[in-house]
Amino acid sequence: MNSHDTEKIAGILKGQGYDLIADPESADLIILNTCSIREKAQHKFYSYLGYLARLKKKRPSLKIGVTGCIAQQEGNRIHKVNQYMDFSFGSQNVMKLTTLLNSDSFQAAIEENDLITTTDLPADRDNGIRALVSIMYGCNNFCSYCVVPFTRGREKSRPYENILKEVESLANNGYKEITLLGQNVNSYNGKCSFPQLLRFIGKVDGIKRVRFITSHPKDFTVELMLAMKEVEKVCRHVHLPLQSGSTRVLDLMNRRYNYETYLEKVKKLKSMIPDIAITTDIIAGFPGEMGEDHALTIKALNEIEFDGIFAFKYSKRPGTKATLMDNQVDEGVKSERLQEILQCQDIITERKNKALEDHIIEVLVDGRSETDPNQWVGRSSTNKIINFMMPDDIPENEAKCIQFLNVRIVKGMRHSLEGEVVRG
Template sequence: MPVKGTFFVETYGCQMNEHDSQKMCELLQKQGFSKAGAIEQADVIVINTCAIREKAEHKVYSSLGSLRSAKIEKPQTVIVVAGCVAQQKKHEFLRKFRHLDLVLGTHQISQLPSLVSRILEKRERIAAVEFVDNIESLHMSAPNYSSSPICSYVTIMQGCSNFCSYCVVPYTRGKESSRSLEEIQEEVSGLATKGIREITLLGQNVNAYGKDLYNFRRFDDLLQRLSSIGGIERIRFTTSHPKDFDSALVEAIASIDKVCEHIHLPLQSGSDKVLKDMKRGYCLNDYFEKIELLRTKVPKCAVTSDIIVGFPGESEEDFEDTLNALQKIRFDQIFSFKYSSRPGTIAQGMPDQIPEETKRERLAKVHALQDSITEAWHRDMEGSIQQALVEGSGRLPDQFHGRTRTNKIVNFDDNGSLSLGDLVNVRVTKGLKHSLLGSIV
C-alpha cells in the first residue's frame, strides 16, 4: 500500500484511552499512514481527550490552541479531537476551533479511516458523536499497535451505568455494554499467537461484565475461560467496583493460577456520608468486609485504590475518616485526586463546595500517609521471592524491569540469558518508595 502520509496520536487520561489510541494508530496504519516523529510533522493529528478532571480538559484546550499555527503552515493537515471531551462538547468544538476538522465520539473510533478519507477528499468538517447500539461494532480485531510486544489490553465492556454523582463517564461513554464472551476469547487467542503473554481486561466496571448480555455471563466465568488459552501466562483486570465485587471473584483470584493477585478497588472516601453523596452504593463497612474476605482467601493479594478529597460537603471529620480508613486498610498504592467539578454531574450543583486551598492541604496529607504505607509494604517484601515478567530494560544499563504478580515494578540485573516475556523468579533485595530492586534467583 502506498504511504499516504504520517499520523500522530496524543493521549490524555486512563488506560481505556491509551487502548483506544492504540486502536486508532492501528486503523491509521492499515489505511496507509505511518507514525510521525513529532506532532507538528504529522499529516493527521489526533488528540484523544479525557474529561474525568478539569485539569486534563484544560490541557486539551491548550493543545488544540497550539495546533492552530500548524494548520496555518500546512492547511492540508487533518486535526481530530477524540475521546470523552469530544463526546461532551460535540459541535461546540467545531465552532470554537475553526482549524479542527473532526470531532470523533467515543463510539465512533472504527469510523476514523473513512472519516479521514472524506475530509481529505471533500475538506468537510465533521462531528461524528452518535452512540451505537451494537457494542461489537466498537471493537476491531486486536490491536497490533500495542506499545509492548508481550502485554496487551483487551476491552471487555464499554460505558458505565452507575452514575456516581461526580463522574461524566456514563454521559461520555454510554451505558454498560459487554462484548460477547466468544469475541473476547477469539481476540485473546489471536494475541497469544502474536506472542502476548499478559493481558489486562479493561472496563469501567469489569465486575458487571455480562449482566447486560442476552445470554447472561459472569466475570469469573470469563476469567476461567480465558485462563485456558495457551500462551497467555497472566491475566489482570481493571477497574472493579466495590458494590459488585463478590465472593465468586475472590474465589477466581484464589483458584485460577493465571489470574494475578492484584485488585484495583476504588474506595473514593472513608466517610459514609460522603460515599452516600457520591452515590457509590456501598458503605465503609461493606468495603472492609470485602477486603477482609479477599485477604483471608488470597493473603498475598495487593490492593490499590482511588481516593477523592474535597468532595462537596466533606467536613474535617469526613476527611479524618478517610485517613483512618487508609491506615486501617493499608493499600499497596493509591491514586488520589482533588475533587474536580464536572459539567452535567449532580455534584456540580451541590452546596458546600470545598475551597481549593483546603483540597490541596488534604491531598498533601493523603500523599504523605500513603507514601509511608507503600514504602513499608515494599520494605516488608525484602528477602521474598517474586515472579516477574521481563518487560523491558531497567533503570540502569544491564538491568531489566518487570512487574510482580502483585503489579509492583521490580528492576533486576540481566544474567545474560534473559529475553522479553520470560517469567523469572526474583529475590527482592531492596524495597524503595515506588519500586523494588531484586536479583534473579
C-alpha cells in the same frame, strides 16, 4: 482505556497506510485522544489547540481530528469554535474513522453505537508481551462526581466469544499477559458473567497472566473472589476504588456502598487470597467533606493498608451533580487533605515494600528501565514494579528475549522494589 483506544486508532490507520511519527510538525494527520476525567486534563487539551491552529495555517493539507471524552462532550461545538478541525468522534465510533477521514467537510460521530461490542478492530500494540483488551464500554453508575456515563455512554458488554477470539489470537502471537478493560468490569454481561469470563480466559493456552481494571466495590462478589482464587492465571492484584472512608461522603458520591461493606469485602478477599495486593482511588475534598470525614479516610488507609493509592483533589466536572453541590471545599483545604492522605499512604507502602525484602518473586520483564538504562524493570503478579540488574553473562540480545525471571527483593522502597536475579 484511552491508551487502548489509541492503539485501535493506530491499528485502523496502519491499515490505511499511515505510520506513527513523533513529530507533529511533519504529520499528515493529527488525532488528539482526549480525557476530561479531571479539569487539568481538559485544560491541557485546550492549551494545545492554539499550536494546532498555527500548524494548520502553515500546512492547510494537514488533517486534525479529536476523539475521547472532550470530543463526546463538545459534539459539533468543537468545530464552531475551532474551524480548522476536520472531524471528531467518540470512543464508541472508532470504526467510523476511515469514513470521517475521507469526508470533505467537518463530521462528528458521537452517538451511542452498539456496533462497538461486535466489531473486531485491529490494535497497534507497542508491546509484544502485555496487551489491553476491552471487554465492555460505558458505565451506568452515575457517581455524582464522574463524567464518564455522559462521555462514554451506557454500559455495553462485548460477547464473550469475541473476547476469547481476541485473547486466543494474542496468545498465538506470543502475548503472555492481558488486562481486561472496562469502567466497571464486575457488571460485565456479555452472555456470561465476569467470573465466568475469567474462567474461560484462564483456559487459553499461552496466556500466563490475566489482570482487570476497574472493579466497583458494590459489584465485587464472592463468586468473583472465588474465580480469582481458583484461576491460577488471575494476578494477585485488584484495584478497588474506595474514594472515601466516610459513609456519609460515599452517599453524597452516590457510590452505593458504605465503608463497612467495603471493609467486609476486603477482609473476605484477604482471607481467601492472603497474598492479594489491593490498590485504590481516593478523592480529597469532595463537596461537603468535613474534617471528621477526612479523618475517617485516614483511618481507612491505616485499617486496610492498601498496597498503593491514586489520590486526587476533587475537581468539578461539567454536567455532574457534585458540581452543583453546596459546600464546595476550599482549594487550600483540599491540598492539605491530599498531602495528608499521600503522606499516610507513603508510610504504609514503604512498610509493605520493606516486608518483601528477601522474598523471591516472579517478574514479567518489561525491558530496560527508562529512568536508569543500566537497570531492567519488571512487574510482579501483585503489580509491583521491580528494578534489577541483568546478570553480566547474559548477552543483550538474549536478555531482550527473557520474559519471566525470578528476582530476590534486596531493597523495598517507597515507590519501587530493587531485586537481584535468582539463577537456576
